[in-house]
Amino acid sequence: MSTPLEKFEQQYAAEVMKVDADEDLLKRLERGIRGLKGVAQSTDTQNDAAWRLEVTESLKALRNQPSKAMVPQDFSRVGSTQANRVLASLEIVETVGNVIDPIVVNEPAPASGDFDFSAYVNENAGTLDLLKHHQIELIKFGVQFGRGAFTMYDLHDHQNPFPIIHGGQEYHGGLDGGVAPHGLSVASAANQLRVAYEHKQSSAQKQRYRENHGDMAQGQRTAGPLTFSGSGKGQSVIATLGAYAYNAWPLLLDLTDGEVHHLIMIRDDELIYWDNLTPQQAYAKQSEVLLSCATLVNRKLKMTSIPDDLQRPLKKLRALQVDSGLFEQLNGIVPDLPCEERLAASYELISTWAHLQPIILPPPLQKFLTDDAAPCAH
Numbered sequence: 422m423s424t425p426l427e428k429f430e431q432q433y434a435a436e437v438m439k440v441d442a443d444e445d446l447l448k449r450l451e452r453g454i455r456g457l458k459g460v461a462q463s464t465d466t467q468n469d470a471a472w473r474l475e476v477t478e479s480l481k482a483l484r485n486q487p488s489k490a491m492v493p494q495d496f497s498r499v500g501s502t503q504a505n506r507v508l509a510s511l512e513i514v515e516t517v518g519n520v521i522d523p524i525v526v527n528e529p530a531p532a533s534g535d536f537d538f539s540a541y542v543n544e545n546a547g548t549l550d551l552l553k554h555h556q557i558e559l560i561k562f563g564v565q566f567g568r569g570a571f572t573m574y575d576l577h578d579h580q581n582p583f584p585i586i587h588g589g590q591e592y593h594g595g596l597d598g599g600v601a602p603h604g605l606s607v608a609s610a611a612n613q614l615r616v617a618y619e620h621k622q623s624s625a626q627k628q629r630y631r632e633n634h635g636d637m638a639q640g641q642r643t644a645g646p647l648t649f650s651g652s653g654k655g656q657s658v659i660a661t662l663g664a665y666a667y668n669a670w671p672l673l674l675d676l677t678d679g680e681v682h683h684l685i686m687i688r689d690d691e692l693i694y695w696d697n698l699t700p701q702q703a704y705a706k707q708s709e710v711l712l713s714c715a716t717l718v719n720r721k722l723k724m725t726s727i728p729d730d731l732q733r734p735l736k737k738l739r740a741l742q743v744d745s746g747l748f749e750q751l752n753g754i755v756p757d758l759p760c761e762e763r764l765a766a767s768y769e770l771i772s773t774w775a776h777l778q779p780i781i782l783p784p785p786l787q788k789f790l791t792d793d794a795a796p797c798a799h
Contacts (some may be wrong), residue, residue, distance in 0.1 A: 462775045493584070496594025496663065506595035507587055508658065508692060511737075517683065524702045528773050530560035533700035536679030539629035544597070548577045551620055551679055552598040554565030558598070558700065562708035570718055571711065572603045574610040577620075578687040582611040587743035592659055599672070600711060602720040614672045615717050618666060619657050623647040623678045647678040649696035654683075658692065661685050662706035665738040669722045671731050675703060675709045 508515060518524070536554045541547030556566060556573040566572060576582070577597040585592050599617035601610040624644035648652060657676040664672055665687055676683040682703035684695040695706070716722060724735050 448689050459583055461573060470596070470669055493591040493593045496592060496656045496659045497652065499592065499652070501651055501654040501658075504655040505656040507662070510588060511662075513687065513690050513692050516691045516693050518693045519697075522693070524555070524695060524706050525535040526700065526701050526705045530701065530705060533558050533561070533704050535700060536618075537681040538622050539626035539633070541622075542630065544622050545577060546599050547622075547679075548620050549575055552618065554679065555598075555600075555675075555704075558704040559708055559711070562704055562712075564600075564708050564711050566603070568603055570603055571600050571615070572605070572610070573596055573608055574601055574605075574607060576607060576611055579607050579611055583660070583667055585659075585663045585666050586742055587662075591743060592663065594656075594660060594663065594676070596660055600707075602718050602722070605720055606665045609720075612667050613720065614664060614668055615658075615711055615721060617672050617674045619660055619674060619676045620750075621647055621653050621656075621676060623681070626678055633634075647676070647681045647683075648681040649676065649694060655684060657683070661687065661692070661742060662738055666741040668735065669724045670717065670727065671734055672705060675707065687738075689730070689733055690737075692782065730748060 428502075461501070502692050505515075534554075536551050538547050538551065540546075541550075552573050552575055559564065564571065575598050576595055579595055581593045582595045595611065596614075596617045597620045599610070599614040601613045601615060605613060625646055626735050628644040649657075653676060657674060661672075671687060674685045676685070680700070682698040682700060684698060684703060684706055686693055695702075711717060716726070724732055
């Protein structure tokens, strides 16, 4: 049966990540930690038991505190207002691509066709066919696929490749597909995307599907095309931030229903979006990106090998990555140590990670680590 101290060692890393806990409870936990450090070499078993009880009782109460901020939120549940706030807090401004850098397709240019997303019961059912459609359209503009070139990857079943955390909120999700160098696994392709796709059926397409399949609800609201607003914008903006946090190249994202296209990319501290594009405009811009540099077909492209101006948004957004390394070290190292060394080792690991990167610790514990970084000697 685990002792209170052993339970503390196992639970500490997870419990201190809670950011909505009551301040008094955190102070009690801090006192308990100091007490355990103070009696680590002591033979005062009565004091030792008292401090252990203080810690375990604090942890019990702490676990009962709400921690909404640390419940992961799916990309698809993010609205435009929330996405706008995240951008503002990151000091990234939105700029309108149609105003500052309009996409003009010069003649003679290939014609581009629509994709009928209304033929599918939902977005997942039609994603693979829509990805094939993207590839056909890009080939018209001179983009090559296959050995020594690109592949169109289906990513919609690749779970949570871009977990990010910002302002105490964790976001989970991925993308429906994208263009990356040929020959990669799906997992590696997700980190080497050059152009990415987020597919979202418009309300008009969903309505057409219901009409065509005899499932038309009474009192149906007027349906319209896909707009760059609401959950469509929120999901695509957060997905773009997530992809930039992990990718080797500052990709171009296409939010589309197969008829209307909204493009997003980040340069320096600007998120540039082009909304309500025709298929021809969208695929012309995508092909321009894919053909802009011969090294984009390199399977092992590294962020450090691309121009400095393209590195800047990637470096900035690397800070959003969710790193599980702390928990891996705690689980992999601490259980194998002698019981009397586990507390000091846990404390030292947590202190090191807290100083190396922005781990979210409650204010009293953050102050504790800052003021008294060195663990007790054993």
